[in-house]
Amino acid sequence: MLDTMTFTKIVGSFCGALLVFLLGKWAAETLYHVGGSHGEEVAAYVIDTGDEDEAASEEEVEEVDFETLLASADVxxxxRVFGKCRACHKLEQGENAAGPYLYDVVGRTIGAADGFNYSGALSEVAEVWSPENLNGFLEDPRGWAPGTSMGFAGLNDPEDRANLIAYLDTIGD
Known part of the structure; x- marks a missing residue:
């Protein structure tokens, strides 16, 4: 039943299928990897518009000082930004959660929330939660107060920080 010619046809068909598969793989790599360079070359045509100077000037945008941002902050x-803080902080006086309560926090002595066990890293950096201290802390808590137990990564946008501080300033006495 299985003679030499049948066996040769079966092996030849497998070799042919393998050859077609390898050629297809080679063609796909050539198309998708620009000659096999794996991202070293860009497969795009760049149109020179002469706006490189404008792009460079846009990147060098002057930072507005924090006082100006705070003066024009939107409560x-x-x-809305406080929604990120709501998971760990409460606004009611004396109601601590994972973090201390934030009632009347602007201008309050650092580490003065009754009933909350602070890590001690905050009181080494500053004495009062002034808007400037809050701005630094909200931008990068672990960078501003190394060793703090606050796990929040921070708010990158200075306008968000100014808006949040203006909102917190309305909460309290």
Whole structure:
């Protein structure tokens, strides 16, 4: 039943299928990897518009000082930003959660929330939660107060920080 010619046809068909598969793989790599360079070359045509100087000037945008941002802060936007803080902080006086309560926090002595066990790293950096200290802390808590137990990564946008501080300033006495 299985003679030499049948066996040769079966092996030849497997070799042919393997050859077609390898050629297809080679063609796909050539198309998708620009000659096999794996991302070293860009497969795009760049049109020179002469706007390189404008792009460079846009990147060098002057930072607005924090006082100006705080003066023009939007309390409503700050309330929305507070949604990120709500998981660990409460606004009611004396109601601590994972973090201390934030009632009347702007201008309060650092580490003065009754009933909350602070890590001690905050009181070494500053004495009062001034808007400037809050701005630094909210930007990068672990960078501003190394050793703090606050696990929040921080708010990158200075406008969000200013809005949040303006909102927190309305909460309290």
């Amino acid at each position: 409503g936007s700050g309330e």
